[in-house]
Structures are given as C-alpha cells and as structure tokens.
Amino acid sequence: MDSSYLNEYAHSADSNALFNGAPLTGQQKELIAKVDEYGVKWAERAFKHDLEASFPTENYNDLKNMGFLALCVPKRLGGLGADYRTYALVATRISYYCASTANTFNMHNANSLWTADMVDALELTSEQRESHEHNRTIHYNNMLEGKIYSQPFSEGSGAAAGKHPFGTITTRSGDGWIINGKKIFASLSGSADYYGVLCTEDIPGATLADTMFMAIPADAPGVSVVGDWDPMGMRGTVSRTLIFKDVFVPDTAQLMPRGVYIKAASKYPHMFMTLTPTYMGLAQAAYDFAVAYLRGEVAGVNVKRRMYPTKQYSIAEMYIKLQQAWALFHRATSEFKRSPSREERMRAYACQxxxxxxxxxxxxxxxxxxxxxxxxxxxxxxxxxxxxxxGALMLPWTSEICIDRLGRGLLYKEGERDD
Structure with missing residues (x-):
C-alpha cells in the first residue's frame, strides 16, 4: 500500500498529542472556593425551583453579594476581570450545585465577556472605540450595582444557528432605536433587568453582517413576557417568550458598535461554547452522587451497594467518560483565542x-x-x-449543528467545494 498520504497527515497526530494542560491560577482557585461557600445552599434550593419552575432569585442575590455579577467585567472598570477560561471553570462549579443557576449565569456573563477583550482586539475605528467604551461602561456599572442581564437568542428559526439574519428588527429613530420582534426560550425572562438582544438593522438587503447587539431594559414600554414555562428540564431558567413592540432604546443601548458582532462571532468561535461548562459541572455532580449513593453516604440511604461487580463496572465506565470529557473541556477552553486554527475550531465543536x-x-x-x-x-x-x-438542544451549537460542522470541516479544507 502507498502510504505517502501520511506525509501530510502526520501533523494531525502532533496537534492532538502535544498539549500541556493549563494549571489553575490563584484567582481561579479563589473564585471556585467562593462558589463552594454558597454551593450547598444552592443545591438545596434547586429542589424548590425545579418543582415550581421558578427562578433562583436567592442564588442571584448571593452572586451579587459575591461580586460575581461583575465576574467578567474588566478590573480597570471595577469588575473581577475573569477571562474566558476562568469564567468556564467558575461556571462548572456553579453548575455542580445548581445547573439552572449556571445556565442563566452564562446568559448574564456573555454580555460582559463578549464585549470586553474580544471587542478590544478587533479592528475598530477610533469613533467606534470611543462609543463602545462609553456604552459598555454604563452597562458594566449596572452589573456592578447588581443588575442582571439576559441574552435571548432563539426565535424559532435558523437565525441563532447563523443560517440567516435575526427576525427581530431594530430601526434607527432620532438619537436611538426602535425594536420589534420576538425571542423564544428567553432565559431569565421576567427576572432580568436587561435583555441583551441580537437583532437585525432595518436596512435594504440586510444580512448577518447587519446584526446589532442591544441591551433592552426589562421595564421599557413595549416589552412583555408571555407564555407558560413547564419544560422537562432546566426548569429554574424560566425561559418564557419575550415580545418587543415598538420598544425605544437610546444609542447607549448598543453593547457592540454597528457591524462588530459578526466580526467577533467569526474571529472568536469559542464565544458560543460558554454553555458547555454548565453540562460539564452537571456531569461531575451526577457521577459524584452515584459514588456517594453506592457507598451509602447520601442522607436517607443506609445500604452500601459498592460491593457488587455490576455497580463497580458501571461506575468505572462513567468515570472514563467523565475524564474524557474533562480532558477535552480543559484543552478546548485553554485554546480560546482570536482566529483559532482549523484544528482548534474542530476541537471546540468536538468538545461541545x-x-x-x-x-x-x-x-x-x-x-x-x-x-x-x-x-x-x-x-x-x-x-x-x-x-x-x-444540553444537546442548546443554540447556537446544538449537538446536531456540531456534528454537521465537524463532518464538513474535517473533510473539506477552507474554501474547498465539489465541482
């Protein structure tokens, strides 16, 4: 057999083998330890919020007192200055205790994580930089004061997956914007103070490049929350439907300058992986519960079941999958950067x-x-x-979307097409 193809493909083995896992920093250890101080209370409250499908307001009061609502706000602007990997690690620990809190915490933090260093590293005009600094300072100050931000994506179409422009429309009006549209599965609906909404500028022939990222006050005239919330899981996220009817917001509502969101999305694909920590922490929690249960260490369980070979075999299988997931998670979150390589992008999809x-x-x-x-x-x-x-259903990177992009991305080089 002619094995000359290996001359080109051998580097693939290198890219998968050569990696030094990033150890925890002092800040990361400190933040995770802070979560542990509150976590048991969150785990106990989770029963009530799941039963009632109610938002974990008490947990967010704790997060406020911890200063965590400004977790990803830069230190120079008064926040804790957590970077991408730090956020990811902290979020896994929050989810370990309450997955719904971690799920919604992702929505809140994306509004600061996406608008800080990511935007600073893009090519902007001096006017864009000045306006962005002014606008984000307003919103970061809101977070420092304990205001909660959401980030509704879904509209019941392919927009959130990047297939076509968002159906929620924003139209220029004087010194501000008028927004009309709808967002479904809008986590924190009715509990957030601001909704960080992705919408399309109302111009002829608008494309994804005309996406705008706007912070809409929850109490603005024309904002309403409708529909019931009685899902199978993640019930504490309270992800009802948001309606925007002729909602006016000032220019300062822009979380990113016009035309910048699509640039950030293309340069930083890992920004869409911020829900992954929720499910990584949840997987660890389920494994630990199973071990404690079989050892008879869970309250209300007085019988040990650890001596049965079938139990040992199952726990071993769970542990192997857990370690595989953690290994990929640590690598992918450590590879966050502007314009990652093709291999790094594929690995992000594989991780998700x-x-x-x-x-x-x-x-x-x-x-x-x-x-x-x-x-x-x-x-x-x-x-x-x-x-x-x-987890597999969470936009913008559902499991099906990840598989689709992996399959094509692995078999086609950049710009390659079949004749």
Missing part, C-alpha cells in the same frame, strides 16, 4: 458535542446504577437526568 452527550449518558448511567430509590424527587438525580438531556 462530547460534553453535552456524555453528560446525558453519565446521568442516564447514574440512574441505572443507583436504582429505583434514587429516582425519587427527594434526591437530585432525577432532576440531573432531566436537565442533562437539554
């Missing part, structure tokens, strides 16, 4: 897919290995099981 799917598989295996009693609502496992299945 692996974590979302393995989380569901680990939770399912935990149900099987723990048995019937563990499925009672007095234990957290049945909630974890339901929450875990939601």
């Amino acid at each position: 897919y692996t974590v979302m799917e393995y989380c569901a598989e680990i939770c399912s295996a935990a149900v099987r290995v723990c048995g019937g009693q563990a499925m009672l609502k007095t234990f957290p496992l049945e909630r974890m099981y339901r929450d875990s299945r939601c």
Whole structure:
C-alpha cells in the first residue's frame, strides 16, 4: 500500500498529542472556593425551583453579594476581570450545585465577556472605540450595582444557528432605536433587568453582517413576557417568550458598535461554547452522587451497594467518560483565542458535542446504577437526568449543528467545494 498520504497527515497526530494542560491560577482557585461557600445552599434550593419552575432569585442575590455579577467585567472598570477560561471553570462549579443557576449565569456573563477583550482586539475605528467604551461602561456599572442581564437568542428559526439574519428588527429613530420582534426560550425572562438582544438593522438587503447587539431594559414600554414555562428540564431558567413592540432604546443601548458582532462571532468561535461548562459541572455532580449513593453516604440511604461487580463496572465506565470529557473541556477552553486554527475550531465543536452527550449518558448511567430509590424527587438525580438531556438542544451549537460542522470541516479544507 502507498502510504505517502501520511506525509501530510502526520501533523494531525502532533496537534492532538502535544498539549500541556493549563494549571489553575490563584484567582481561579479563589473564585471556585467562593462558589463552594454558597454551593450547598444552592443545591438545596434547586429542589424548590425545579418543582415550581421558578427562578433562583436567592442564588442571584448571593452572586451579587459575591461580586460575581461583575465576574467578567474588566478590573480597570471595577469588575473581577475573569477571562474566558476562568469564567468556564467558575461556571462548572456553579453548575455542580445548581445547573439552572449556571445556565442563566452564562446568559448574564456573555454580555460582559463578549464585549470586553474580544471587542478590544478587533479592528475598530477610533469613533467606534470611543462609543463602545462609553456604552459598555454604563452597562458594566449596572452589573456592578447588581443588575442582571439576559441574552435571548432563539426565535424559532435558523437565525441563532447563523443560517440567516435575526427576525427581530431594530430601526434607527432620532438619537436611538426602535425594536420589534420576538425571542423564544428567553432565559431569565421576567427576572432580568436587561435583555441583551441580537437583532437585525432595518436596512435594504440586510444580512448577518447587519446584526446589532442591544441591551433592552426589562421595564421599557413595549416589552412583555408571555407564555407558560413547564419544560422537562432546566426548569429554574424560566425561559418564557419575550415580545418587543415598538420598544425605544437610546444609542447607549448598543453593547457592540454597528457591524462588530459578526466580526467577533467569526474571529472568536469559542464565544458560543460558554454553555458547555454548565453540562460539564452537571456531569461531575451526577457521577459524584452515584459514588456517594453506592457507598451509602447520601442522607436517607443506609445500604452500601459498592460491593457488587455490576455497580463497580458501571461506575468505572462513567468515570472514563467523565475524564474524557474533562480532558477535552480543559484543552478546548485553554485554546480560546482570536482566529483559532482549523484544528482548534474542530476541537471546540468536538468538545461541545462530547460534553453535552456524555453528560446525558453519565446521568442516564447514574440512574441505572443507583436504582429505583434514587429516582425519587427527594434526591437530585432525577432532576440531573432531566436537565442533562437539554444540553444537546442548546443554540447556537446544538449537538446536531456540531456534528454537521465537524463532518464538513474535517473533510473539506477552507474554501474547498465539489465541482
């Protein structure tokens, strides 16, 4: 067999093997330890919020007191200055205790994480830089004061997946903008103080390049929350439908200058991976519960089941998947940068897919290995099981989208097409 193709492909083995995992920094250790101070209370409250499908307001009061609502606000502007990887690590620990809190915490932090260093590293005009600095300072100050920001994406179309422009429209009006449209599965609806909305500028022939990122006050005239919220999982996110009817916002509502969002999205694909930590933390929580349960260390469980070979085998399988997911998670989050390589982009999709799917598989295996009693609502496992299945559905990178992009990206080089 002619094996000359290996001359080109051998580098692929190098890119997968040569990696030094980034150790935790002092700041990361400190922030994670802070979460641990509050986490058990969040885990206990999670039962109530799941049962009622109610928002974890008490947890957000804790996050405010911790200073975490400004987690990703730059230090020079008064925040904690967490970078991408630091946010990801902190979010996994929050999810370890309450997945719905971590899920919505992602929505809040994206409004500062996306608008800080990512935008600063882009090619902007001096006018854009000046206006952006002015606008984001206003919104960062809101976060420092404890205001909660959401980031509704979905519209029931392919817009959130980048297939076509958003259907929510913003029209220039005097010294501001008028917004009309709808967002579905809008997490924090009714609880956020501001909604960071992606919408399309109302101009002829608008494309994705005309996407605007606007912060809409929840109490602005024309904003309404409609519909029920009774889903299978992630019930504490309270992701009802938002309606915008002739909502006026000033120029300072712009979270990014005109035309900059699509540049950031193309240069920083990892920005769409910020939900992954939620499911990484949830997978760890399900595994740890299963181990504690089988060891008879969970309150209300007085029988040890660890001596059975079938239990040991199942736990071993869960552990292997968990470690595979963690390894890919650590690598992908450490590779966040502007204009990542093709291999790094493919690895980000692989990470998102692996974590979302393995989380569901680990939770399912935990149900099987723990048995019937563990499925009672007095234990957290049945909630974890339901929450875990939601990860694969999360836009903009659902599991199906990741597979689609991986398949094409691995078989086609940049710009390559079939005749």
